[in-house]
Amino acid sequence: MNSFYMALTIFLVLNIAASMVRVIRGPTPADRLMTAQLFGTTGMAILLLLAEAMEEPALRNVTLVFAVLAVLLVICFVQTAESKETTKP
């Protein structure tokens, strides 16, 4: 069972690595922010899997903190954006 969690975790880390391409390509800041959002969710899944694999229930609290704060970045981005911005590629 432990190996299964570890393999799944490795798969999810590879997922994160692959989606980095979107941060480089953009083209708009919103796209890059979306990738950060996906990083966060994938990271939460990894933490939950590791909590089971490493038998460390405290990691669920780490996940909880991530979950509670997940929306903060997006709200900051949307609320503080200027009315017109440069979206250079």
Next chain:
Amino acid sequence: MNPLEHALDTLLCLLLLVLAWKALRAEHLYQSAIFFIAFGLGMALAWVRLAAPDVALAEAAIGAGLLGVLLLDSLRVFSRPPNGSGKARQNTDPGDAETATATTSRHPGARATRLLATAAAAGLAAVLVTAIVRIGDGGGLTEEAAGQLEGSGVEHPVTAVLLNFRGYDTWLEVGVLFLAMLGIYCAGGWVGLTGGREPDSPGPLLSWLIRGLTPLLILTAAYLLWLGKEAPGGAFQAGVLIGAAGILLRLAGYPLTAHLSPGMVKLGLTLGFGTFLVFGIAALIPGGAFLEYPEYWAGEIILLVETAAAISIGFTVFAFFAYLSSRDGSPSEEHNSKPSTTNSD
């Protein structure tokens, strides 16, 4: 050792290196910021793999909450022309501020300097890696800490170190936070917490979310604070969550500071430092050392001090963001107005 765990550790380290590399070498500042936020997430996973859930909690609260918000908010400033009254040395294209790496290449010989510096860094890396590989075992303080845990008043070793064995560290940490807040206040041009641009209305869905999320943030903070006695958690993580609640409300345009008198803000900012000081000096009366809590009351004192510290950290973290963002959108004559004489104790 399980080869899969090994593969995971290696993969995570490679990911960290690539993320840091991209954060430093990305073409646009925005890419840099996102890569750095992702780097923080990767670090949280690394702390977990290194059996440091306390540090992972702190990194989660900082990386996902505070630092990302501060970086994104600063990018907004750098991506538009400066509003200063000085000789506005504005670039031809305001978006030019986003391309950061190109500036040094203008110099003749800059390329050689870059190469030299890169080679020096690579050499340093080689030296460090050889030195690190040779570090032997032993020399830790695990046994000492475990031996003293009995009389510390808490059951979780990291909390015991933070608030009892090395209490002065945490006390001065609260002091450093306070100093940094004062520094940001001064650099921001003495604009109060209430200044700044009104954010747009967040719309019905987001205001509903914020209304539900804020109490949950406070509740999670209290949970982590209480948990710190026996499991990973504690004052700092709780404080950042409280501060995040404040930041969230401010982003939604909720007039948070209208409900707090200036005196209350000052009290909130200094409460943690003061409580530490009071109990530290009180410990001198029965003949102990500074911050040496009596064994019988240690648990209660630590909880009290932690609560005060968490509230202060929450206020300070909120003030970081509020002071940073308060000056933007306000025209530049604002900073010429004479500094209000607040004697911040």
Next chain:
Amino acid sequence: MTAPVESYQIYAVTAGILFSMGLAGLFLCGHFFKKIIATKILGTAVFLLFISLAKRDFVEFADPVPHAMVITGIVVAVSAGAFALALARRIWNETGRSTFEDSQ
């Protein structure tokens, strides 16, 4: 490496490389924003070394003293970073400069 590598050693070596990357970035990156990020990477590398060494003699729990010091360090690093951001924003707003370069 011939001897079986412990997992903490992987992280410790990563910390060494990260440190040099952060140091090089601090000197080579032009924009203040990137310099601040470089400083933070540099600091994080030191924390990573601390925590990985704390795992060396893992019995019931890892060495709590470096953990506590790193938590304190993270707080101080964030405070310093926020202050640096405030200074950089002030300089940008006042003078329109975003680097230390004198030319132009």
Next chain:
Amino acid sequence: MNAADALTVIFCLAGAVFFLAGTVGLLRFPDIFSRLHALTKADNLGLGLIVIGLIFQSDSLAAILKLLLIWILALAAGSNACYAIGRFALARSPQDAVREDDP
């Protein structure tokens, strides 16, 4: 392997498929709105299925409730983030949203 373990494996693998789909969609879809669509699948279903899978391994009610709370929070955050980014992108570049009208 008992029944609970088998269920865990099935649900976690299904969750992983959705994470893969989210990543592929984020990389391959042509505009921001379809990418948002892919992203929310990973947010909601990927994490949700993994949470369901791990519930079969939990021994206490508190752990199950905490897992469910994490999922609900992620659901709220994901859908709201999608809405906020979508609204933001629509305000910036409405031509992307009506692109299918083009011949």
